[in-house]
Every structure is written in structure tokens, then in C-alpha cells.
Amino acid sequence: MKNLLDIYSFMGTEIQQYSMGEVLACNLESQKYGLVLSTAQAQELIETRNRAITGHGRVELSIEVLKKIITVFCTSSNISSADYAETLNELVDIFYYMKNETEDNMGDDELIDLMKEFFDTSCRGSVELLKNRELALFAQKYRCDMQKNESARKEQCW
Amino acid sequence: MINTDITKQPLLKNEYLDPNQYTLALLKEGYRTGLIAQGELDDIQNQIMALLAESIVRYTGGESTSLKEETAQRIMMSMLYAIDAFLKSLGAPEDAIAAITADPIKDSYVKGLGLLEVTFEDTKQLYHEIRQNKLDIPIEAYHMTIDELAQFFNHYDMRFNAQDTIASIDYPLLFDDMQVQGVFYIKQYLEKLALETEFCRLFPSGDIKKLLFNYDRVYRVNYRESLINIFEIVLNNAVFSVMSGGSADVLGITRYQCKYLADMFKAMDYRQCSARISASIGALLGELHIDKPALRAYILRFKTLLIPQLLNALQNESLEHLVILDEPEASQDNYIFDAGKSMDDDSFRSLLNHVTDCNDTNEKIQLIMASIESLGDFIDLLEADFLYGDEYRALFSSLGDIELSVLAGIVFMEEIRSDPRTFTLPSCQEISREMPWQHEYAAFLKELGRDRLNAIENILRGRTF
Numbered sequence: 001m002k003n004l005l006d007i008y009s010f011m012g013t014e015i016q017q018y019s020m021g022e023v024l025a026c027n028l029e030s031q032k033y034g035l036v037l038s039t040a041q042a043q044e045l046i047e048t049r050n051r052a053i054t055g056h057g058r059v060e061l062s063i064e065v066l067k068k069i070i071t072v073f074c075t076s077s078n079i080s081s082a083d084y085a086e087t088l089n090e091l092v093d094i095f096y097y098m099k100n101e102t103e104d105n106m107g108d109d110e111l112i113d114l115m116k117e118f119f120d121t122s123c124r125g126s127v128e129l130l131k132n133r134e135l136a137l138f139a140q141k142y143r144c145d146m147q148k149n150e151s152a153r154k155e156q157c158w
Numbered sequence: 159m160i161n162t163d164i165t166k167q168p169l170l171k172n173e174y175l176d177p178n179q180y181t182l183a184l185l186k187e188g189y190r191t192g193l194i195a196q197g198e199l200d201d202i203q204n205q206i207m208a209l210l211a212e213s214i215v216r217y218t219g220g221e222s223t224s225l226k227e228e229t230a231q232r233i234m235m236s237m238l239y240a241i242d243a244f245l246k247s248l249g250a251p252e253d254a255i256a257a258i259t260a261d262p263i264k265d266s267y268v269k270g271l272g273l274l275e276v277t278f279e280d281t282k283q284l285y286h287e288i289r290q291n292k293l294d295i296p297i298e299a300y301h302m303t304i305d306e307l308a309q310f311f312n313h314y315d316m317r318f319n320a321q322d323t324i325a326s327i328d329y330p331l332l333f334d335d336m337q338v339q340g341v342f343y344i345k346q347y348l349e350k351l352a353l354e355t356e357f358c359r360l361f362p363s364g365d366i367k368k369l370l371f372n373y374d375r376v377y378r379v380n381y382r383e384s385l386i387n388i389f390e391i392v393l394n395n396a397v398f399s400v401m402s403g404g405s406a407d408v409l410g411i412t413r414y415q416c417k418y419l420a421d422m423f424k425a426m427d428y429r430q431c432s433a434r435i436s437a438s439i440g441a442l443l444g445e446l447h448i449d450k451p452a453l454r455a456y457i458l459r460f461k462t463l464l465i466p467q468l469l470n471a472l473q474n475e476s477l478e479h480l481v482i483l484d485e486p487e488a489s490q491d492n493y494i495f496d497a498g499k500s501m502d503d504d505s506f507r508s509l510l511n512h513v514t515d516c517n518d519t520n521e522k523i524q525l526i527m528a529s530i531e532s533l534g535d536f537i538d539l540l541e542a543d544f545l546y547g548d549e550y551r552a553l554f555s556s557l558g559d560i561e562l563s564v565l566a567g568i569v570f571m572e573e574i575r576s577d578p579r580t581f582t583l584p585s586c587q588e589i590s591r592e593m594p595w596q597h598e599y600a601a602f603l604k605e606l607g608r609d610r611l612n613a614i615e616n617i618l619r620g621r622t623f
Binding site: 053057058059060061062064065096099100104107108109110 | 207208210211214218219221222223224225226227228229230231
């Protein structure tokens with residue numbers, strides 16, 4: 001009998017069974033931009049997503065974010081078919097890292113759109129610049145603003 | 159058909175059904191006994207996960223599909239808490255299993271949420287009644303606990319954190335159940351507090367204050383600052399009053415009565431002692447016209463606590479520690495925890511500065527002992543974390559058994575409250591403590607001899623249990 005409270009065991013088995021088809025279905029949209037994932041690449045992306053979730057101490061019971069990252073980033077002119085799969089793997093990890101850094105206060109869509117905006121402009125397609133410069137600075141400012149808002153709220157309460 | 163008297167034994171064993179994790183226990187036990195098949199179990203787990211996914215979306219307002227693991231676990235526990243509420247309301251575990259195998263688990267969840275809502279409102283109403291009916295007894299923990307319980311009603315989150323009690327409850331009940339969580343914990347706490355209050359209201363508050371004043375004298379504490387249970391002290395003396403030929407509504411017991419009790423019990427064995435206590439509690443219930451079944455049952459439970467205390471007191475010839483005598487004390491020992499002598503804030507800060515500046519351990523300890531006279535100040539000083547390692551040991555060494563028992567009552571409060579019958583000082587010394595002074599105190603106790611530990615524990619038992 002499985003541990004009924006082990007959410008990860010559920011994520012690792014049940015979700016994986018139907019997510020492959022959903023990821024590959026994203027090719028319908030991305031192929032318009034000349035970008036396609038092979039079955040092996042889709043499998044690797046799902047594994048990256050699973051590792052990123054557990055590695056960042058998170059829980060997710062659907063594959064929606066992964067699909068959203070694929071469909072948003074496949075429109076970028078900064079991604080070529082040669083580095084498409086690798087870039088997606090890195091973006092997935094950055095996404096869950098940023099969810100923690102912004103303390104879950106940013107919605108999925110908002111965060112993915114922000115990542116895309118930086119990626120296409122100031123980062124010129126570099127995931128290193130995206131993670132280590134733009135998003136690091138953004139997270140720092142974001143947390144600082146949250147603290148200020150929290151202090152102001154407490155002062156109002158007093 | 160042959161008619162027999164053999165009744166069918168239930169397959170489910172109640173001892174395996176933890177009421178605080180009822181759904182999970184029910185699934186495990188149902189699976190073990192074959193009442194739930196593997197396929198049904200998998201289906202239920204899938205339904206729970208689907209419900210969790212739905213709750214996550216609701217929690218994030220639809221803006222996020224993932225959460226930190228601890229948040230997801232908390233939401234999951236909250237869901238199960240609500241499902242537990244519904245399944246327990248069905249009574250027989252077989253009916254609960256039928257409900258989760260025949261109907262979608264979401265139905266149990268929704269009905270459970272409804273029960274939590276009703277319980278929350280009932281508990282809130284009870285809280286307002288208790289707040290309006292507070293005893294006129296100046297015990298800080300009692301008043302602060304009741305006042306701060308308002309926070310629970312302001313912040314309780316029955317959808318995403320239903321199992322969290324989120325309240326600062328310092329005032330101890332005589333019979334608390336700390337295994338229960340969330341709104342059901344608060345409900346049982348307030349229901350018992352209401353019973354205790356109802357009983358205490360049978361006595362003039364002046365009599366109770368006088369009893370507590372005598373309690374201070376015996377245990378060298380300031381009852382205003384102590385984590386003591388008023389009901390227990392009042393009931394204890396009322397029972398001994400009846401036992402020694404007095405009235406149930408008289409709390410004052412003379413030394414003559416106490417001697418009479420000691421002589422009487424000396425001639426009795428365990429069974430006779432037990433019978434005498436039962437008879438006295440029965441007489442008390444009649445004399446005070448206590449008819450309410452819940453209050454009667456609560457008072458009758460006191461016997462299970464009183465018997466070991468009494469036997470312990472008789473064995474140690476310390477009945478006057480168990481029965482609070484109504485008399486002024488002729489001699490005053492030197493002790494540091496006194497009533498009504500708290501330092502003002504400036505003096506306290508000044509003392510802390512002096513303690514910090516002082517490099518010699520002995521001088522430091524002398525300074526503290528010469529300046530501090532109240533338990534509250536003493537605890538504040540310990541919690542200010544101004545002492546280090548050996549300094550704690552030196553400070554604790556300068557205290558007497560009574561003072562050390564007072565500190566033990568604070569350090570081991572959770573253990574005492576969770577199971578007073580099995581509590582012993584040696585059994586708790588290995589448990590890690592959050593505050594450095596508590597950790598040092600436990601380490602200090604470890605170095606004491608068995609006789610000294612017994613002496614401290616006996617005082618503690620007489621005072622708190």
C-alpha cells in the first residue's frame with residue numbers, strides 16, 4: 001500500500017503517464033516557428049520538470065506550466081532548433097526557482113511573460129543572463145517591495 | 159436455519175483507528191481487513207489528489223498550479239481534517255468506509271467543510287459566553303488565554319489550514335486533549351473550560367482567592383503568574399473538606415482536619431482509599447447539587463488523578479502539600495519567587511545591563527538573586543538569553559527544590575499536560591528544548607541525584623498534577 005500522503009509518488013507515476021502526449025501536442029503550435037521536440041526530448045523535459053519541482057521543494061499536480069513555457073517561448077526569435085530543447089530545460093528549472101524566489105506571490109502566467117520579456121530584450125536569448133542578472137535583480141527588488149508593503153500594512157494595523 | 163447467540167465481530171479494530179488521522183487510518187484498516195480493495199484504494203487516492211489539485215488552484219486564485227511542498231502538505235492535511243470530521247460524524251467505521259467507497263470523496267469533503275463551519279460558529283458562541291462569564295480571579299494566564307483566543311476566531315482558515323489551532327493557549331485545563339487539532343481542539347478546550355468555570359462559580363471568588371493565597375504560601379509561587387488550574391485546586395480542597403467532615407462548599411481546611419485525614423488514611427489500604435475518595439466526590443456532587451451529566455463526569459474523572467497524588471503524599475508524609483491548609487505560615491524561608499514584587503521595566507533593563515557587564519559568574523548570580531523577586535522577572539531574565547553555559551548551572555544550583563519544581567512545571571509543561579500519569583522528570587530530560595535556558599535546565603537536572611530529583615518531582619506533582 002502506497003503512502004497516502006506522499007504527493008511526490010503520485011506526481012512521479014500518475015502524471016507521467018498522460019503528460020508525454022500533452023507535451024508532444026505542443027509541437028502543433030511550435031512547428032509554426034520551426035521548433036519541434038522529439039519524443040526523447042519531450043521525455044527529458046518532463047524529467048527535468050519533475051527534478052526541478054522536487055529540487056525546489058515544490059508540488060505540482062498538472063503539466064500546464066510546462067506547456068505554457070513551450071508555447072510562449074517557441075515564438076522567440078532568439079531560440080534556434082539546435083538549442084530549443086536545451087533552452088526549454090533550463091527555462092523550466094528557472095521558472096520553479098523563481099516561484100520560490102518571489103515567495104509564490106507571482107502568478108504562473110505573469111512570471112512566464114516576465115521571463116519571456118527579459119529573454120527577448122535585455123538578455124538577447126541568454127538563459128545565463130536571464131537567471132543570474134535580470135531575474136536575480138528582479139527577485140531582490142520584488143522581495144524588498146513585499147517587505148515594505150508588509151511593514152506598511154502592520155503600521156496601519158497598529 | 160439454526161439460531162445461535164453468536165454475534166458477528168466487527169472486522170475493523172477501533173484501536174487502529176486514530177481519531178486524529180481518521181480517514182487515513184480508515185483506509186489502511188479497511189484495506190487490511192479487505193473491506194477496501196486495491197482498486198478502490200487507488201481510486202480514492204486519485205480522487206484525493208484531484209481534490210488537492212483543485213484546492214491548489216483555489217488557494218492561488220487560479221494563478222498558479224504549483225506550491226511549496228509544505229504549503230501543499232498543509233492544504234492536504236486541511237482537506238483530510240474536513241473529511242475526518244464528516245466520516246467521524248457517521249459513527250460506525252463501517253458506515254464511514256461505505257461512504258468513501260460508494261460516493262465521491264469530494265462529497266465527504268464538502269459535508270466535512272459544512273460540519274467545520276457549524277462547529278466553528280458554535281465554538282465562537284461558546285467563546286463569547288465564556289468571555290462574558292470570566293472568573294474574577296487574577297491569574298494572568300487565565301485572562302490572557304481567554305482574551306487571545308479571539309485571534310483564533312479572527313484567523314481560522316477552515317479551507318486551507320483547518321488543522322491549525324493558531325492560538326496561544328497557556329492556561330492549563332485539568333483534562334486537556336492535546337492530540338486534537340484545529341477547531342475541534344478549541345471546542346473541547348472551551349467546553350471543558352466552561353465546565354470548570356461553572357464549578358468554580360459555586361464558590362465565592364473571595365474564598366477562591368484566599369485558597370490561592372494559601373497555595374502561594376505552600377508552593378512559594380505567585381499564583382497570579384503561575385500556570386495553575388483553578389478548578390483543580392478548588393475541587394481538590396472541596397473534596398478533602400468533605401472527606402474530613404466539612405462542607406463541600408468550604409474551601410478552607412485546618413491543620414486539625416489535615417491531621418485527621420492523615421490518621422484516617424494511614425489505616426487504609428489502596429482499595430479503601432479509593433472507595434473513600436469515590437464516596438467523598440459523590441457526596442460533593444450531591445451537596446453542591448451538581449446534576450449536569452457532563453460536569454459530573456468531568457469531576458468524577460478527578461478521582462483518577464487524586465488517588466496517585468494521595469498515595470504519593472501519604473508515602474512521603476506530605477499531605478499538607480496536597481491539601482492546602484488555611485493558616486498563616488510561621489516561618490518564611492528564603493525563596494526568590496514572591497507575589498506582587500515584579501520589577502518595573504527600567505529597573506529590569508538596568509539589571510540586564512549589570513548582568514551583561516559582570517564578568518564573574520558568582521557575582522552575576524548574586525546580583526540576580528539579590529534583585530529578582532518574582533517568577534515573571536526570573537523567567538524574563540532567562541528568556542532574555544543573557545547567561546551562558548556554566549552560568550545557568552550556577553544559577554540553578556542556587557535555587558531550592560520548590561523553585562526548581564516551579565521551573566520544571568514551565569519547562570515540561572507540554573509533557574505534563576499531554577500525559578500527567580506517565581510524566582517523570584528523568585523521562586523528559588532527553589527531549590530537546592527550544593529555548594537555551596530550558597535546554598540548560600534539562601541538562602542541569604540530569605546531573606542531580608535520584609533523591610533530589612524525586613524531591614523536586616514530588617513537589618511538582620503536588621502542585622501541578
